Amino acid sequence: MAEDDVVAKDRKILVAVDEGEESTNALSWCLKNVISHTSKDTLVLLYAKPPRAVYTSLDGTGYLFSSDILATMDKYSNDVADCVIEKAKRVCREQGDPEVKVEVIIESGDPRDVICQVADKINADVLVMGSHGYGLIK
Secondary structure (H helix, E strand, C coil): CCHHHCCCCCCEEEEECCCCHHHHHHHHHHHHHCCCCCCCCEEEEEEEECCCCCCCCECCCCCECCHHHHHHHHHHHHHHHHHHHHHHHHHHHHHCCCCCEEEEEEEECCHHHHHHHHHHHCCCCEEECCCCCCCCCC
């Protein structure tokens, strides 16, 4: 079969992003090395919000958590998610091909579980994530 006869598959490329510089570096690497400029790849940016700790009506010291405090904690978590996604989108605009479609998914839960679940759910062809700063050995 000739090389011209091969039809490029439109891929879903999942990139896990977080507050760390490692995920930004992974996204930049992906834009330069994984995204195919000859196909219609879809880049899916995934941010996993850490789950809110489950609080009983009283914390360990006997203080009551008001709904205002819980709402403030939720707002902060949402603001962090928005900030991370906006930074990732900016990297895509500055370094990526304008033809590449970018989608965003924000889920709550343990990032290890969320990344695996979303990769399976969207049937991702490629998963890109940072090293979390552990280096080559870890």
